[in-house]
Amino acid sequence: MASSIKFTDCSPSATVRLCPSTRTRLRSSDGAVLFHRLLGLSRPAFPRTFVSRSSTSTLPVISASTSTEATAEVIDGKLVAKQIREEITAEVSRMKEAIGVIPGLAVILVGDRKDSATYVRNKKKACESVGIKSFEVNLPEDCTEQEVLKYVSDFNDDPSVHGILVQLPLPNHMNEQNILHAVSIEKDVDGFHPLNIGRLAMRGEEPLFVPCTPKGCIELLHRYNISIKGKRAVVIGRSNIVGTPAALLLQGEDATVSVVHSRTKDPEELTRQADIIISAVGKANMVKGSWIKPGAVIIDVGINSIEDASSPRGYRLVGDVCYEEASKIASAITPVPGGVGPMTIAMLLSNTLTAAKRTHNFQ
Amino acid sequence: MASSIKFTDCSPSATVRLCPSTRTRLRSSDGAVLFHRLLGLSRPAFPRTFVSRSSTSTLPVISASTSTEATAEVIDGKLVAKQIREEITAEVSRMKEAIGVIPGLAVILVGDRKDSATYVRNKKKACESVGIKSFEVNLPEDCTEQEVLKYVSDFNDDPSVHGILVQLPLPNHMNEQNILHAVSIEKDVDGFHPLNIGRLAMRGEEPLFVPCTPKGCIELLHRYNISIKGKRAVVIGRSNIVGTPAALLLQGEDATVSVVHSRTKDPEELTRQADIIISAVGKANMVKGSWIKPGAVIIDVGINSIEDASSPRGYRLVGDVCYEEASKIASAITPVPGGVGPMTIAMLLSNTLTAAKRTHNFQ
Numbered sequence: 001m002a003s004s005i006k007f008t009d010c011s012p013s014a015t016v017r018l019c020p021s022t023r024t025r026l027r028s029s030d031g032a033v034l035f036h037r038l039l040g041l042s043r044p045a046f047p048r049t050f051v052s053r054s055s056t057s058t059l060p061v062i063s064a065s066t067s068t069e070a071t072a073e074v075i076d077g078k079l080v081a082k083q084i085r086e087e088i089t090a091e092v093s094r095m096k097e098a099i100g101v102i103p104g105l106a107v108i109l110v111g112d113r114k115d116s117a118t119y120v121r122n123k124k125k126a127c128e129s130v131g132i133k134s135f136e137v138n139l140p141e142d143c144t145e146q147e148v149l150k151y152v153s154d155f156n157d158d159p160s161v162h163g164i165l166v167q168l169p170l171p172n173h174m175n176e177q178n179i180l181h182a183v184s185i186e187k188d189v190d191g192f193h194p195l196n197i198g199r200l201a202m203r204g205e206e207p208l209f210v211p212c213t214p215k216g217c218i219e220l221l222h223r224y225n226i227s228i229k230g231k232r233a234v235v236i237g238r239s240n241i242v243g244t245p246a247a248l249l250l251q252g253e254d255a256t257v258s259v260v261h262s263r264t265k266d267p268e269e270l271t272r273q274a275d276i277i278i279s280a281v282g283k284a285n286m287v288k289g290s291w292i293k294p295g296a297v298i299i300d301v302g303i304n305s306i307e308d309a310s311s312p313r314g315y316r317l318v319g320d321v322c323y324e325e326a327s328k329i330a331s332a333i334t335p336v337p338g339g340v341g342p343m344t345i346a347m348l349l350s351n352t353l354t355a356a357k358r359t360h361n362f363q
Numbered sequence: 364m365a366s367s368i369k370f371t372d373c374s375p376s377a378t379v380r381l382c383p384s385t386r387t388r389l390r391s392s393d394g395a396v397l398f399h400r401l402l403g404l405s406r407p408a409f410p411r412t413f414v415s416r417s418s419t420s421t422l423p424v425i426s427a428s429t430s431t432e433a434t435a436e437v438i439d440g441k442l443v444a445k446q447i448r449e450e451i452t453a454e455v456s457r458m459k460e461a462i463g464v465i466p467g468l469a470v471i472l473v474g475d476r477k478d479s480a481t482y483v484r485n486k487k488k489a490c491e492s493v494g495i496k497s498f499e500v501n502l503p504e505d506c507t508e509q510e511v512l513k514y515v516s517d518f519n520d521d522p523s524v525h526g527i528l529v530q531l532p533l534p535n536h537m538n539e540q541n542i543l544h545a546v547s548i549e550k551d552v553d554g555f556h557p558l559n560i561g562r563l564a565m566r567g568e569e570p571l572f573v574p575c576t577p578k579g580c581i582e583l584l585h586r587y588n589i590s591i592k593g594k595r596a597v598v599i600g601r602s603n604i605v606g607t608p609a610a611l612l613l614q615g616e617d618a619t620v621s622v623v624h625s626r627t628k629d630p631e632e633l634t635r636q637a638d639i640i641i642s643a644v645g646k647a648n649m650v651k652g653s654w655i656k657p658g659a660v661i662i663d664v665g666i667n668s669i670e671d672a673s674s675p676r677g678y679r680l681v682g683d684v685c686y687e688e689a690s691k692i693a694s695a696i697t698p699v700p701g702g703v704g705p706m707t708i709a710m711l712l713s714n715t716l717t718a719a720k721r722t723h724n725f726q
Contacts, residue, residue: 177567177568193561194558194561194562194564194565194568195557195558195561196561197560197561197564197565198556198557198558198559198560198561198562198563198564199557199561200561201557201560201561201564201607201611202557202560202603202607203601203602203603203607204540204603205540205557205603229626230626230627230628232628232633238566238614239566240565240566240567240568244564244565244566248564251601251622251624254624254626255626256621256622256623256624256626256627256628256633257621257622258619258620258621258622258633259614259619259620260619261614261617261619263592263593263617263618263619264593264619265593265595265619270595270619270621270636273633
């Protein structure tokens with residue numbers, strides 16, 4: 001975000017309350033049970049529960065000025081992701097038994113960036129944990145675009161590969177778009193192809209895949225029974241991989257969506273009107289308590305490291321949202337880490353399973 | 364729009380002030396001259412002029428309560444469209460002389476709807492007026508989807524056809540999506556293909572074509588030197604052909620965009636925050652004066668017929684916006700008719716010219 005957004009640090013004393021037993025309870029405003037949408041299973045992920053959050057967007061229940069303790073429900077992405085991986089494990093196993101097919105995910109890693117290597121390792125481990133077969137290619141930093149395209153093409157043709165993921169960023173001498181567009185639309189489990197984004201934007205069209213991180217955000221809202229229809233939503237950030245698809249998904253679920261970005265003159269004013277905030281900017285603690293309407297639900301996509309002398313590593317991870325302030329005002333909030341992060345990989349596995357099911361017409 | 368939006372008629376006494384000599388003048392907030400963007404010509408469409416409209420979005424200059432007369436600039440779409448057609452005529456002629464190619468537009472009309480026949484006739488006439496060759500196919504209401512697809516396929520293969528337009532709506536027994544998706548992406552001058560919409564949504568991607576009506580809306584803002592960057596914009600309506608691409612275009616030009624639709628709980632409250640309003644709903648006079656921030660710019664896409672005993676035809680055309688009220692509050696407004704309507708066909712011609720230039724690599 002640009003100069004119009006002030007950035008100051010939050011106090012490091014915010015405590016993430018991850019234990020499910022301490023969670024306050026969320027109201028289902030329309031009575032609909034949205035559990036287990038992802039895989040169409042019948043048993044709810046969490047008990048269907050109710051709280052004191054107001055049913056209208058204009059009547060705050062929790063007052064920022066009088067509340068001194070964190071009162072927000074913690075949206076436990078780690079727990080939900082674990083549950084989704086268990087559901088996927090069951091489905092992978094069912095598919096293997098029924099038609100003998102094992103879903104396969106190919107990951108192409110170019111260069112030796114440490115963070116990219118970690119992400120790829122985590123994805124591989126996640127695949128193993130649910131029974132998805134993973135294929136990995138590591139290419140040197142100085143390989144050519146043609147070499148990468150050759151691997152993409154081979155994976156496109158390989159029937160045991162159902163999803164292809166090119167780990168970004170690619171080295172500067174390569175045209176990222178050329179490579180991403182070369183991935184077969186049927187195997188684009190990242191959902192970044194413009195055709196998928198276009199279908200996401202259009203009423204009456206269905207994308208083959210929804211990008212993993214925004215899909216994870218919406219899945220958290222569903223699993224926590226937070227109603228989206230008719231709500232005011234603000235998405236902070238307009239990236240191709242999170243902000244824009246998140247806004248399109250929210251609109252598709254009948255939220256009234258505003259997108260705040262680096263050129264927005266008063267991001268605080270507009271954000272404060274939101275019942276649901278999804279922040280995907282990458283600025284530590286940018287969203288202060290004053291930006292948040294009492295009772296709002298906050299999905300924090302940012303994962304930012306800030307200096308912390310008290311940590312053995314000398315730093316710690318925080319989100320875009322000042323958790324300590326926000327947790328006193330919001331009705332529900334994702335922690336960082338342990339919120340959206342684990343959901344991204346879970347959704348990647350989900351998309352890979354979907355790809356395999358679609359290819360083999362397996363319900 | 365649904366029950367949450369009240370609808371009452373406006374007084375019919377609003378006078379559309381179309382004469383350019385009576386226009387008040389628009390300020391250029393960033394000093395940039397945006398004239399003639401469409402074809403890159405050098406002479407401005409209108410004199411570069413300045414007015415008293417505030418440079419910030421929060422300081423209204425024109426007060427609704429003290430102003431008794433219409434004060435808004437009339438955004439004269441008819442005049443701008445005429446000018447664009449003249450520019451296209453010159454380009455078509457230059458292209459023919461330079462490389463001997465005449466741009467061609469094919470229109471497929473199925474059935475005998477009177478309104479569709481009128482639209483197709485107008486498009487054909489517009490083509491003739493600028494020197495674009497038009498191809499027309501009229502198929503009976505009871506023809507098969509396969510027959511329509513055969514014509515689409517033939518036009519896809521015909522090098523003298525650079526743009527293909529299937530007039531909507533199609534008869535109910537046909538799958539509209541199948542037919543629209545069959546149009547070659549290089550000839551999709553309507554810009555409705557999901558790949559085009561996806562590219563429109565994504566930063567760093569360029570659509571081959573932008574849908575005609577929203578493109579016309581933005582072109583009007585450009586030609587009237589109305590700055591978009593950093594402005595709050597509200598798009599009312601989220602259709603695939605106007606609302607959604609209009610929102611994506613505004614966001615691409617760095618506006619902060621909110622989309623209001625039938626599930627929005629308080630459309631008036633959000634709309635009143637907008638510096639720029641694009642309404643594409645199809646409800647006569649839905650947007651009242653109270654919805655409009657003093658000094659806002661209004662692009663009214665709606666064309667609705669309402670009963671009018673004083674008219675020889677018994678009806679007259681009005682927009683989504685109550686013109687009489689809005690013209691006293693807004694700083695600029697498009698009339699209906701004579702606003703966005705003429706721009707849609709002008710943009711279709713522009714897209715056809717673009718298609719021909721791209722095919723023949725003609726600058």
